[in-house]
Amino acid sequence: MDLPVVNGSISGLPVYFGRKGWPVDQEIPLSWDNDCPRGKGAYAPTGSGGPDEGSLETVAEVTLKDVALASGCSIATVSRVLTGTRPVGAETARTVRAAAERLGYRPNEVARALRSRTTGTVGLVLPQITNPFFPSLVRELEHALHAEGRAVLLADCDDDPAIEAARIATFLGRRVDALLLIPVDERRSREAVAAAAARVPLVLLDRGCGTGVADSVAVDNAAGMALVLEHLAATGRRRPCFVGAAGTASAAVERRAAYEAGAAALDPAAPGRVALGDFSVAWGRAAADRVWPSRPDALICANDLIAAGALQRLRQLGADVPGEIAVTGFDDIPLAGLADPALTTVRQPVGELAAEAARLLSRRPSDGEPGPRHTVRLAPQLVVRGSSVPDDVVAGV
Amino acid sequence: MDLPVVNGSISGLPVYFGRKGWPVDQEIPLSWDNDCPRGKGAYAPTGSGGPDEGSLETVAEVTLKDVALASGCSIATVSRVLTGTRPVGAETARTVRAAAERLGYRPNEVARALRSRTTGTVGLVLPQITNPFFPSLVRELEHALHAEGRAVLLADCDDDPAIEAARIATFLGRRVDALLLIPVDERRSREAVAAAAARVPLVLLDRGCGTGVADSVAVDNAAGMALVLEHLAATGRRRPCFVGAAGTASAAVERRAAYEAGAAALDPAAPGRVALGDFSVAWGRAAADRVWPSRPDALICANDLIAAGALQRLRQLGADVPGEIAVTGFDDIPLAGLADPALTTVRQPVGELAAEAARLLSRRPSDGEPGPRHTVRLAPQLVVRGSSVPDDVVAGV
DNA sequence: GCAGCATGGGAAAACGTTCTCCGGAAACTT
DNA sequence: AAGTTTCCGGAGAACGTTTTCCCATGCTGC
Incomplete structure (x- = not known):
């Protein structure tokens, strides 16, 4: 049985036949x-x-x-x-x-791509993979996309809109079928995003980028904040204070607005108690220093990083969490469960976010423009932990 | 000035000319x-x-x-x-x-790739992007590769060797120029990795995968563990205990071996005090429960997640860290600095790891096999924080 | 004056697919 | 039995590059 001089199938690597595979009638050819x-x-x-x-x-x-x-x-x-x-x-x-x-x-997928004018790749562009909220999102996106046979090109923008624009351009040159994008900045990302959206299907994720620019899917920040406020009201907090982020990023704006809209129910003066910095642990620490002297009984942080920083500093300041003051976050990053006390927060439906983004991508008919933009808002979920309620109560329920 | 009916340059997106760009003599053509x-x-x-x-x-x-x-x-x-x-x-x-x-x-990069038989893409395959050590590594790799004009295809294997093999096969089908791979498992990843390494340049990252299979670059685990033991010895600890991970993953094996080799210097009985689970926070908690009764004065954890879990539980058990017992981690993930007390740990030189990997990739001459395998070990750095030494001492230095 | 040689430019062959024609044969209609 | 459809298979044109030939031209050195 002398085979011609070619390589046999690579051991351990399943051979891939066609994009749909066969019905499995295989039947080993004897002749x-x-x-x-x-x-x-x-x-x-x-x-x-x-x-x-x-x-x-x-x-x-x-x-x-x-x-x-x-x-x-x-x-x-x-x-x-x-x-x-x-x-x-x-x-x-x-x-x-x-x-x-x-x-x-x-x-050869390259030849296939050239001929069929579709590469089966999706560009995923995000501000900073090191932002602890993103890895789980990336994971879900990767799985959702690979499941439909598409590969993911990844770009990390280092929080710089210029790099972002460059990466988008690179990906367009590589003829990605679509772009998934978490914009760096609401305003400064806009031009590049709009230009890209005119050429390929593009879905904005987690953050917006002006209205009508592209499809977008994100958590319902207002609903999340409402859940928090409701929880705090129900557990008797009456002097809330918001620690958020300045700037025009949609998450920052929406969460702040939702706080201001809902906090009046706890205390007419509450909507005014707002401290703004950025989405970082360092700002959380600084905010705790600044805010603690006025003795609020609840610290509503715009994300988990801020909350983690605040929590850390409050403990150093001798505050009793959750006895004297409750602390809440937003996003439910892995860190949230590890903080001490564990952080009450709002969990983003990461899996659904990814699924919805993938769905939007495949719906849009491959050339840019046509059809109106869709905006999907997904419902978040409140995760109650020890930072807002004594541990025994958490365990008891 | 009536231009023909074509699209002008996309606003905001720099036009890309050729792979090397020009010498910048530009001189705007007036005619x-x-x-x-x-x-x-x-x-x-x-x-x-x-x-x-x-x-x-x-x-x-x-x-x-x-x-x-x-x-x-x-x-x-x-x-x-x-x-x-x-x-x-x-x-x-x-x-x-x-x-x-x-x-x-x-x-059109696709056409270019077909003709020139090189896509300018590199596949990055990793076990779990949600493992908090990876994002910073991914970030550095992405930057290093984009800097040399290559794009990154990302795959998350969900810690499953079967998925890993499938992703590798997909990437080979897409004709990546090279593969960067953090193997899921020392043993079960081997076959697929070896097959892939025969076809494209492949660099193993962070973890090994049998000897002689491919180039690899990782931190020097032994040196890192030695730094920890040295530090603990210098600060007077004499009853260390190691909390590691079972299994054959190279990081697990090497760190454990290094502990066993070095701990005898502190206490002849120390090398025997070893508890093995996995690389998770949950295991850290469980290990603390199991080990605390025997009152060691130092808990040397095989990574930061384990250490974070142990730290949390030790505090719940009323142990005084670092007074009664020091706790150390490995990797220096972002979480390490936020733990309370902040975690003494070994920092991996992530940037250098990425740079070295990129360098190895471009050195290997594109077709598989030829040339011996290189193994690069990079020196780690000890980061002393409050979990091994009282805060005032840390600040004092 | 002519071989030799840079220099600048074009035609056309790859690269490995997919897909549109086209033709022949066999299977159905009337 | 002739027309019509269906079925199966092949030739060859794309897809948009890069690159290999090849041909002009003008210049140098003898």
């Missing part, structure tokens, strides 16, 4: 040689011809042409068999599949 | 029209011809052919001008560049 032209070595893969012709190690890629030659039919037929684009005679199909498997054929 | 064939609308981009011919919104991609037509020279010449592969007359070059810019030409 390989019936159609194989001239048994011994008359066939060699295309690319060869260099000096090290017979080398078993370094072997040119197996192409459709090779499979066609080996199975004695045309390139077109092989393509049809493997992609299932058109019905092919049962006998021929078997021969072709056998040849493909024997040679270890793996389609 | 555009001198070579442009027949001024008014005689020219239209290739793809058009459909019903909505004159639509300004939806426009076919501008190709080399379009630029060639517009600038009155051949495709070959345009290509040469824009990529700089061969010298071209100054006059012609100017005309071509002007036309390219005017039409908003952007090279």
Whole structure:
């Protein structure tokens, strides 16, 4: 059984046939040689011809042409068999599949992309992968996209709109089918985002970027903040104070606005008690210093990082959390459960966020523009932990 | 000045010319029209011809052919001008560049990849992006690779070797130029990794995967553990205990071995005091419960997650950290600085890790196999914080 | 005056697919 | 039995680059 000089299927790596795979009728072909032209070595893969012709190690890629030659039919037929684009005679199909498997054929996605004008890749552009809220989002997105056969090109912008624009441009040059984007800045990202949205389907994630620029999916920040306020009211807090982030980022604005809208129910003076910095642990610490002297009984932080910083400093200041003061966060990053006391926070529905983004992507018809923009808001969930309620109560419920 | 019906340069997106860019002699061409064939609308981009011919919104991609037509020279010449592969007359070059810019030409990277047999992409495959050590590594890798003009395809394996193999296969199908891989498992990842390494340059990161399989770069775990033990010895600890991870992952094995090798210097019985679970916070908590009754004076954890869990539980058990017992971690994830007390740990040189990986990738000559495998070990750094030494001492130094 | 040689430019062949024609044969209609 | 449809398969044109030839031209050195 002398096989021609080509590489067999790579061990451990499942061979990929066509984009839809076959119905699993496999049936191992017992009669390989019936159609194989001239048994011994008359066939060699295309690319060869260099000096090290017979080398078993370094072997040119197996192409459709090779499979066609080996199975004695045309390139077109092989393509049809493997992609299932058109019905092919049962006998021929078997021969072709056998040849493909024997040679270890793996389609060249680049050629496929060029011809079919779709690369099967999605660009994922985000401000800072080190922001602890993003990894879980990236994970869900990656899974959702790979599940539909698309690959993810990743870009980290280092929180710089200029880098962001450059990465977007790079991805467009690479002909991504779509872009998933968490904009760095509501305002300064806008131009690049709008330009990109005109060329490929683009979904904004987590943060907005002006209105009408692109589809977007995010958590309902107002609803989340309302959950927090409701919880604090129910547990008897009456002097809340908001520690948020300045700037125009949509999360910052929406959460602040929702606080101001809802806090009056606890205390008419509450909406005015607001301290603004950025979304960082350091600001959380600083805010605690600034705010603690006025003895609020609840610190509503715009995200978990701020809350973690505040929590840390409050403890150092000798405050009793949650006895004297409750602290709440937003996002439910992994850190939240580890803080001491564990942080009451608003959990973003990360999985649904990702699923919805993927759904929006595939709905939009590949060329830019047409159709109105969709904005999806997903309901968050309140996670009550020890920072707002004594531990025994948490456990008791 | 009636321009032909094509899209101008996309606002906000810098136009990309050739892979090396030009020497910046730019000099804005004042005489555009001198070579442009027949001024008014005689020219239209290739793809058009459909019903909505004159639509300004939806426009076919501008190709080399379009630029060639517009600038009155051949495709070959345009290509040469824009990529700089061969010298071209100054006059012609100017005309071509002007036309390219005017039409908003952007090279099709897919076609380029097909022809030149190199995609400029690198696959990054990792076990779990949600592992808090990885985001900063991913960030550095992304920056290092984008800096040399390569794009990053990301895959998250959900800690499953089967998914890992599938992702690797997908990436190979997409013809990545190279693979960067943090293997899920020392043993079960091996087959797929070895097969992939035979086809493209592959660098193992952070964790090993059997010997001689591929290039690899990681922190020097032994050196890191030695730093910790040295520090603990210097601060008078004499009854250390190691909380590590079972299994064959190289980080787990190496750190454990290093502890066992070095702990005897503190206490002849120390090397035996070892508790093994996994790399999780939950295990850290459980380990604290199990180990505290025997009153060690130092808990050396195999990573920061374990340490964070142990720290939390020790505090709940009423232990005085660092008074009665010191706790140390490994990796210096962001969480480490936020724990209370802040965690003494070993910082991995993430930036250098990434740089070294990128360097190894570009050194290996693109086809698999040849040349011996390189293994790079980078020196870690001890970060002393409050969990091993009283805060005033830390601040004092 | 002519071989030799840079120099600048074009035609056309790849790269590996997909997909549109087209033709022949077999299977149905009337 | 002739027309019509269906089925199967092949040739070959794209897709948008890069690159290899090849041909002009003008210049140098003899």
